[in-house]
Amino acid sequence: MNAIEVCFTPDLIEQHELNGKIAIVTDIFRATTCMVSGLANGVESITPVISVEECLSLQKLGYLAGGERHAQRIEGFDLDNSPFSYMREEVKGKKIAMTTTNGTLSINKAKPTAKEVWVGAFLNLSAVANALQKENMDVVVICAGWKGRPGLEDILFAGALVEKLKDSHEVADDSALMAHRLFLLGENNLLNYVQGASHLKRLKNLGGGLDIPHCLAFDQYDILAVMNGDELVLRP
Template structure:
């Protein structure tokens, strides 16, 4: 059957896409979706994305881990932010994390209101995600979280990597997807160097979190695909 795969370069553009029957892949490479994938892969029971820092407080004192990030930094008074190194098995296994971030959780909330299904993508679970998407019979929208409604390099590059991997499973493509593929072709031989051109990479370097960038650009170190079920991101039960 004909299948369409599109790329939305910013959450500000999501209303332009008909996604009621589509799988939406939310992408925030540096760092929210990378950390979500890593946390679920490491046995977190669930991750609850909330829109505002204040929303985390409703979960205080109930046994949840509270994670809040704004502008690349941990919000004071919270357990941690969105560094993948906070989502190790030692810290999150069998626990539920309540998470809010500058860009990623905003994109998740915009997608959930209309999408048929919402899943999480990162370089960490690229192959697992692509294998699963290829096996589905739905259109796909790759939603880049960007930076404060502006497009960014790292999310667009990842969208291009997905399309390149599963191109043969689809019959319709948009221009943003073509551009994303071309960008990935330029970046793939040295992702770190290419992503180093990005504005968010420079923000993170200024915060001395270079190791987070390197970690988030690793390929296929996780197999979990987080899927939104109700208010929670949990591990997708794959039929593959």
């Protein structure tokens, strides 16, 4: 039986052995929700980068620049960090360079050591789980959180994945155990269950409240988003 463990924030990534494992990065509000929405709607690729400057450099090469700082749009960028921006007609077929406070950072932290890095969201939960069941590899779910602190919504996604994989992957740490129990408590009404989460309040205050139901919708897309070199792309 393979194993699944959960890393509550990218600040704890050194606690986890990623070698030979698949890292599933999740940032439900909203980076990985944007990424999955974009790739499902025809975006060619998304290149996660650490800095605003790298994004702007890639913009000069023809990429669209997307992302946020402090959950807000960045000056000179084409796209903010709302999933609906990544679903517009004009982004189809485009390459996007993206930088966010937590999600793209987590991807870039996992990349050097994990065997594979995939991106997960509630939107493609079952697709991720089904694909993982076909791989003979251990899984580490990396929750992006907020500036190093754990975020409820990401941990709920991790718990959802533990639940989906319960017949193929044993729970390998207390974080996975807790994520699983929290998810089972909230799964029938996620929207209600995430009330009180700090990131939800932050989003609502910044006018991102309309994104929330989309971020929490299960299985809207039957796609896999995987890192291939420096680009996140659909896995055929």
